[in-house]
Amino acid sequence: MRSLLMKNPVIGVGNYLGLFWKAVIWTGIAIVSLWLLIYVRLVKPYFMQKKPYLVEAVIPQRGNVWNLVLRPRGHGGIHFQPGQFAWITLEISPFRMREHPFYFASSAEKCDRIEFGIKALGDFTKTIKDVKPGTKAFLDGPYGVFTTDRYENTAGFVFIAGGIGITPIISMLFTLAERKDERPLLLIYASKTWEDITYREEIAALKDKLDLTVIHVLKEPPEDRSGETGYVDQELLKRYIPKRPATRNYFICAVPKMMDQVERALHDLEVPVTNIHMEHYNLV
Known part of the structure; x- marks a missing residue:
């Protein structure tokens, strides 16, 4: 029987969908997967684009670290807990799916001016020092449970x-x-x-x-x-x-x-x- 299913995968489909409850489970999985794809590719970038940020400054720090300073444009900014991180998209549309994760390096009490600490290690991070003030940025977050607010x-x-x-x-x-x-x-x-x-x-x-x-x-x-x-x-x-x-x-x-x-x-x-x-x- 196993060899027959391996030779003819169409027959194997019936083994997974033959019962009603199995069909319901697999249909549910397919719907959830499709929704996640739509959310990640379309819904999330849409809402990110509605809340843009502008680069105010790029401040050099010791240890080959740069603070990327952002200001919200036309909205109240992101509310985060200290110790969390966000995914940042710079210059390009968030629909391009080229995000990079960085930790907040500023107080969670000041949402109108946020900073990220970025060490110049990889191909992208080495270019942070060259980002010009006025560059448009988009944020996805915050994420993470590494925070004093939980204790x-x-x-x-x-x-x-x-x-x-x-x-x-x-x-x-x-x-x-x-x-x-x-x-x-x-x-x-x-x-x-x-x-x-x-x-x-x-x-x-x-x-x-x-x-x-x-x-x-x-x-x-x-x-x-x-x-x-x-x-x-x-x-x-x-x-x-x-x-x-x-x-x-x-x-x-x-x-x-x-x-x-x-x-x-x-x-x-x-x-x-x-x-x-x-x-x-x-x-x-």
């Missing part, structure tokens, strides 16, 4: 970032500052050199607005600077995280190798798995 009842937060992984975390810090949050915050930020620390000045300024402790961990520190060096390992974390680690929620964003190491270390330090939130920063 309002926690006693405080611990942020652990590596390199460009600071982008969603800086959005969280800016938002907490706008809301005048008074909870204790700890930021452990790993960078290659002192000059590579993206948003270094902005982070220093946030210490005046928040109960924020900042620990920079440098792989290649300057000779005249003291502080943490090397990698974010268990011994380093043990020195800085609270003695009652379960009272905090931990947000980690870095390259996979660093995230795996930090996750294991936190588990060994008895941080509950439900308190650890990770975001792999692989999108460029």
Whole structure:
């Protein structure tokens, strides 16, 4: 029987549609698939086109990072939670389906001027610095659950970032500052050199607005600077995280190798798995 179905696929169709309930299921799957195709190709781009943005500026940051600044044109802007991301289409129509995902790098309290932190790594991201003010942009989003807004009842937060992984975390810090949050915050930020620390000045300024402790961990520190060096390992974390680690929620964003190491270390330090939130920063 099996060989017969393989030789004649038309006979095999009857095996899947012979019963009424099977026909209903397959018809439903076909309808849902068709609707998803129509939504992605036509409906979503249509609504994106109705809410355009204009590039206000492209601001250079340390670590070969650029902040793409957008202003909504003719609408109130996008409402997002700190730590989320959106898909961006620049210059061309959203119907062209050439989107790129980036994290918000500004406060969620300011929807009339939004920023995205973009590191020049890939073919597209290396061209961000050349985008001219006035360029039209379209956004699809926001997306993601890597956000402090989901854990309002926690006693405080611990942020652990590596390199460009600071982008969603800086959005969280800016938002907490706008809301005048008074909870204790700890930021452990790993960078290659002192000059590579993206948003270094902005982070220093946030210490005046928040109960924020900042620990920079440098792989290649300057000779005249003291502080943490090397990698974010268990011994380093043990020195800085609270003695009652379960009272905090931990947000980690870095390259996979660093995230795996930090996750294991936190588990060994008895941080509950439900308190650890990770975001792999692989999108460029």
